[in-house]
Amino acid sequence: MGVGDASRESTVLAFDFGTRRIGVAVGDLATRIAHPLATIEREREAERFGAIASLVAEWKPDRLVVGLPVHADGTPHATTARAQRFGRQLAGRTGLPVEFADERHTTQDAAASLSEAGLGGKRAKEVRDRVAAQLILQSWLGEDGRRRARHRAPRRRG
Numbered sequence: 099m100g101v102g103d104a105s106r107e108s109t110v111l112a113f114d115f116g117t118r119r120i121g122v123a124v125g126d127l128a129t130r131i132a133h134p135l136a137t138i139e140r141e142r143e144a145e146r147f148g149a150i151a152s153l154v155a156e157w158k159p160d161r162l163v164v165g166l167p168v169h170a171d172g173t174p175h176a177t178t179a180r181a182q183r184f185g186r187q188l189a190g191r192t193g194l195p196v197e198f199a200d201e202r203h204t205t206q207d208a209a210a211s212l213s214e215a216g217l218g219g220k221r222a223k224e225v226r227d228r229v230a231a232q233l234i235l236q237s238w239l240g241e242d243g244r245r246r247a248r249h250r251a252p253r254r255r256g
Contacts, residue, residue: 111135111153112163112235113188114201114227115181120146121227123235124157132235134228147191154192162194165201165234172200199238201230 108128114121119139125132136153140146154162164185167177182198189196 109157109159110161110163110235110239111157111159112165112199112231112238113150113184114165114231114234115167115177115184116227117177117180119227120150121229121231122150122153123228123231124159125232125235125239127160127239130239132232132239134232137227147187150188151191154194159194162188162192162196163199163235163238164188164196165231166198167201197238199234199241201234 108126110125110127112123112125112132114123119137121134122136122138123132124135136149138146138149140149162185164181166181167175169175185196185198188194
């Protein structure tokens with residue numbers, strides 16, 4: 099059974115939001131396993147959301163998760179608001195529930211993992227954001243499902 103064969107009813111897409119790149123991962127609620135999927139590098143917002151719409155159409159997720167960047171002590175910073183806005187836009191454009199997950203240190207952890215695997219330079223940069231999204235989603239999948247909804251973005255109405 100391949101990654102794309104998982105039950106569509108339990109599929110989750112996760113995003114590591116950045117102003118230059120957005121990392122995307124896919125996971126499954128039944129297996130609680132996340133996989134790096136794609137890196138979206140588009141300058142224009144419409145192109146970014148077009149690429150996301152294609153992934154949503156292909157994977158048909160039940161919900162979306164957006165990494166919420168905060169300072170090490172948990173307080174918000176400038177990118178926190180941008181990621182929250184991105185999450186609200188995702189909810190509005192897809193009609194899917196969007197949840198936020200703590201993403202402290204995921205980009206650094208992804209870079210360290212890639213380095214340990216012998217991947218560096220341009221290739222590491224190409225996959226770093228999708229691996230960060232994988233770490234965000236893997237952490238989210240490991241949480242108790244009833245507590246995950248604490249940072250839910252509003253769902254678009256009909």
